[in-house]
Amino acid sequence: MKRKLLSMMAGTAVVLGGLGAAMAATQQGPGEDDLNIGQAKVTLTQAIAAAEQKAGGRAAHAELNDENGKLVFGVEVVNGQQATDVKVDAMSGQVLSAQADQADAEHEGKGEANDD
Structure with a gap:
């Protein structure tokens, strides 16, 4: 049970980390x-x-x-x-x-x- 929970939490962290990086890349300064x-x-x-x-x-x-x-x-x-x-x-x-x-x-x- 703990392994499943840790696996899901790690997967969620990877997805959220990727989304954060993608959002940061699109928010550039003035062109x-x-x-x-x-x-x-x-x-x-x-x-x-x-x-x-x-x-x-x-x-x-x-x-x-x-x-x-x-x-x-x-x-x-x-x-x-x-x-x-x-x-x-x-x-x-x-x-x-x-x-x-x-x-x-x-x-x-x-x-x-x-x-x-």
Whole structure:
């Protein structure tokens, strides 16, 4: 009886120890992107507004990127079937570029079967 109890307790300890290690591995500190957002002088909302005004649509996706040491918001703006990738300087709010989304242009007219 004691052996069964000790066996079960040892098994439980191993399982709980593994769970603790797994949880500790997923609870990391702030990532690089988290630190970069604090350095940006322009808010995400301001960057989205600038991108939407430039491309004449609504933002579908936005992210902060470090491009050669320069913080840039990348905003995908959609207007009907057209998607535009807009880059906004995270320090000044100036629109740096606006280009038709190349991935959408490549698939245009090819149908759903090629969207993998």
